[in-house]
Amino acid sequence: MIAAAAQARLPSILRWTAILVPLAAVVGTASAFFLWALDAVTRLRFANPWLLFLLPVGGLLVGMIYQRVGKSAAGGNNLLIDEIHQPGAGVPRRMAPLILFGTLVTHLFGGSAGREGTAVQMGGSIAAAFARMLALDAASVRIVLMAGVAAGFGSIFGTPVAGAVFALEVLVVGRVQYDALIPCFFASLLADWTCRFWGIGHTHYQIELLPPGALPDPWLMGKVMLASAAFGLAALLFSTLSHRLADAFKTYVPRPELRPVVGGILVIALFFLAGTSDYLGLGVLAEHPDSITLPALFTSTGIPASAWAWKLLFTVITLSAGFKGGEVTPLFFIGAALGNALGTVLGAPVDLFAGIGFVAIFAGATNTPLASIFLGMELFGAENGLYIATACIIAYACSGSKGIYSAQRLPSSHN
Known part of the structure; x- marks a missing residue:
């Protein structure tokens, strides 16, 4: 048979x-x-x-x-x-x-x-x-x-x-x-x-792993849960601003080919306001030895607490104006930068909080908590899986159902 x-x-x-x-x-x-x-x-x-x-x-x-x-x-x-x-x-x-x-x-x-x-x-x-x-x-x-x-x-x-x-x-x-x-x-x-x-490598991020068989620290878990709510709210802010600014561009700049022109001017203005080029581009490679990059957010403790907000503004303006690319790597940067700041304030491991912010804000902005949990485990190792899963689930719950993809559907009897 x-x-x-x-x-x-x-x-x-x-x-x-x-x-x-x-x-x-x-x-x-x-x-x-x-x-x-x-x-x-x-x-x-x-x-x-x-x-x-x-x-x-x-x-x-x-x-x-x-x-x-x-x-x-x-x-x-x-x-x-x-x-x-x-x-x-x-x-x-x-x-x-x-x-x-x-x-x-x-x-x-x-x-x-x-x-x-x-x-x-x-x-x-x-x-x-x-x-x-x-x-x-x-x-x-x-x-x-x-x-x-x-x-x-x-x-x-x-x-x-x-x-x-x-x-x-x-x-x-x-x-x-x-x-x-x-x-x-x-x-x-x-x-x-x-x-x-083809010989193409990927960026590696290092988080200190729990020893095999070790139980998560309840006090640290509480801090993770608190930070995760903030990651979910940051994801909601990113999604909301993206949709509203895109609508504003359509309203005030009716010709689509001119929207990136206006957006480009605004990005240049933001560059002068921020006083740094660290929030331009992908945010993975370092232009200078002391640049704020995605890998640096896992190891550095002198990152400005406002780094996540700057990257959010640069990205929302760029993409809402009609420039091409994705939202996810900037979301990783935003989440890791916010995690770095929260880890510093809460007295928690900066590498761990950068890592959970990295995936949790992605979970909230895309409404894909399961994919985000697997993403975290593939990138950072399964030993911290409980922290990763907790962060993704809470961020998803706190971010609302309206994510960055407007075509994403809500469940119904026909789905």
Whole structure:
């Protein structure tokens, strides 16, 4: 009986293997190229600080290109979520090259943005191209798109489990789409392997681990719970400001290609107000030895308590104005910076609080607590898993249901 069941499933297994292996290889290769190019344009900006003053010009260029040829591709992550829920006009092939180019322009000129949105959109666009080429039915298209999202997320951060769970969890608040679990997991895993095969490494963060078998400290757990509520409120602030400022840009700057021009001018003004370039760009590489970077937030105790708020403002203005990129890495920076500040105030380990802030604010802003827990364990180790899980769950509960993705649906009897 078991042999008969396995034999009956063999054609389906072979079919999905034939789809997922090349899909993951292409997405992983695209992520590898993107990470290499992102590093290159960031270092080019470091070597030429005057490039910041061309940010409005870069924004105008990208805005005009999207206006002329972007069309539905401008929907970004929300278009992908809508297409997974209910396939319609489809995800255009041009989404991948457009988002890649737009994001590199954003980072070249100093806009504060991330990389997750770019990787996810490239993954979704490549997956949609595979689906069209293979003439897949609607149900298969949905799964292939989810696998593309998982592959993009997993390969860009080097976290294949979190990538798979993110693709399953992000669609509906409080629901996980388990029907695509196996395709998403293998696509994410294979894409991550492919990215690493090309010699692309990922940033490592170090947190002191609990000794094996040790129980969490109840007093420290109380501090974690208190800080986690703050992470959830920070996620709510980020999401709310992002939506409201995007609406304000649409109201007061009706022409879409001009919104990044205004946003670029505002980012330059913020640069002078902050008096530092540390909040520009991705926030991972150090322009100067004493720069505030994401890795430094895990080890340094002299970080300004306002660092998280500055990064939040830089990022919200950049993305709300229409610059391309993702929200997630800036959210990591914001959460780690807030965790650094709270750890200092509460007399708690700064590395641990930077780590839980890193993932907790992501959980709150994206409504994906399970993916965030796996993300934390893949990045920081499972030994501090109880602290990580506590932070993600409380932040998610405190952030409300309205996250950064407007296409994300609330649960209903039809989901």
